Amino acid sequence: MRSLNLGCLALMLAPFAFGLVTFEAGLLRSFSLELYSTTYPSVMGTITTRGVETLQYTYEVEGRTFQGNNYQYSVRTSSDPAAWAGPEFRVGSPVRVFYRYGSPWESVLVKGVQGRTLLLLLGFTPVNLALFVGLFLAVRSMRKSRLGVRVFERNGRTHVRLTDKTPLLMGLAGAGAAALVLCIAVGAVMGLDAPVPAVVMAWGFAVAAGVVADRWWQARLDTGLHDLILDEQARTLSLPATHGRSTRRDVEWSAIKSVLLDKETRRSSKGSLSENFRCMLRINGAGRAELVREWQGDADRAANLVNWLQARLGLDESTLVAPRAPAPVAKKKKVRY
Known part of the structure; x- marks a missing residue:
């Protein structure tokens, strides 16, 4: 069920993720070109055309004449005529051109990261x-x-x-x-x-x-503020200040009657139901069980914490609610022959 939900979510987000990756790939490409342009050599060129959305210039590198139309490397899809509206960019004016070493046909008028x-x-x-x-x-x-x-x-x-x-x-x-x-x-x-x-x-x-x-x-x-602390010498258990507790609560081991796995079904404001699995302590003399930790839709984690506490506190392990969590498998080293 968990894998199915993740698969459905991935399909729903796939178009958004593709569009985001495509845009950011162009953004990173522009950034890399702008950064690399700081190493460009320069020559003097001449403005040949200045329009509302176009700016063209010619320049010469090693006896070869090239024509360029890049004001600067930019992520914008449209040009910015206000950038070259000044008198220094009128037709026939000299202008410094920065070209890419080894690819002189690629050039800009403004180099560097923007x-x-x-x-x-x-x-x-x-x-x-x-x-x-x-x-x-x-x-x-x-x-x-x-x-x-x-x-x-x-x-x-x-x-x-x-x-x-x-x-x-x-x-x-x-x-x-x-x-x-x-x-x-x-x-x-x-x-x-x-x-x-x-x-x-x-x-x-x-x-x-x-x-x-x-x-x-x-x-x-x-500081241990978010930890459940067990003191074996003092035979006490300290609950963190969460789930309605304003301060930590220390409990004697002998006062703990049992460790429970509880399931609570909740309805959201939109009407959907969710299952919350909770590890709880039943304490002698207490009117209600103390909540240790809860997980939404994850019974295995709650069950394993219940099992661990039962074993550590010396309670009857015949009441284990789930198999123990498997130990992490060590990765085998690859042998090269």
Whole structure:
């Protein structure tokens, strides 16, 4: 069912993805040409034609005469007559022409990276990151290794990582959000043809925002705020401050009556139903069970956490609700003969 849903989603997004890839391929090609044009040698040429949508010039390289019509490398589909409306571009005026070494028939009048190209790349960064993260999460959801309980030891206690948000994902989210805000801000204040230094500075702030978000989330994870903590010496279990708990709740192992796998069906505002599978603790003297973690539509992960807690707390393993998650298979090294 999971593979079928992913396949249907991929078919629905295929036209959008194809159009996006096509546009961005042209955008990256323009960027690479603009960057490479900084190495172009130059000669003097002459303006031969200036129209509303055309600008032509001739120039000579090693005794051969060439004709060009590129004002600059650009991602725009139409020309910009305002760029060559000045008197320096009238017919017969001399003009400096930058040509590609080894391909002198390819030339421009304005070389270097343009602010418009960088700004458009910045604006499409959030879309690219969203697609990358979505693809990564879809592939990860199909791997059996996701079923395992993520456990590690720290300061003599056992930590179970309950959140799926990694520093990398948070960093990408921070960079994408900052890129969108900065692109809109620079475009609104300076226009689409913003100065290159301003756009480069915006790129720097977006990258810095991503790094800060990554480090901030890593610091939060290091504090254990999102971990289920088991202290075997004190025989206590500490629940994180989530799912309605304003602070952490420490529970004695002896007070835990059972670990349950619960299923809750919810109806969204649009009328669609979703199944949420929850790992819960039934505690002696408590009016309701404590929620440890829940997953939407993923019974296997919830069941494996229930099984792991039952075994770790020394409860009756005859009540295991699902087979244990398989251990990751080590990759075999290829032997070259």
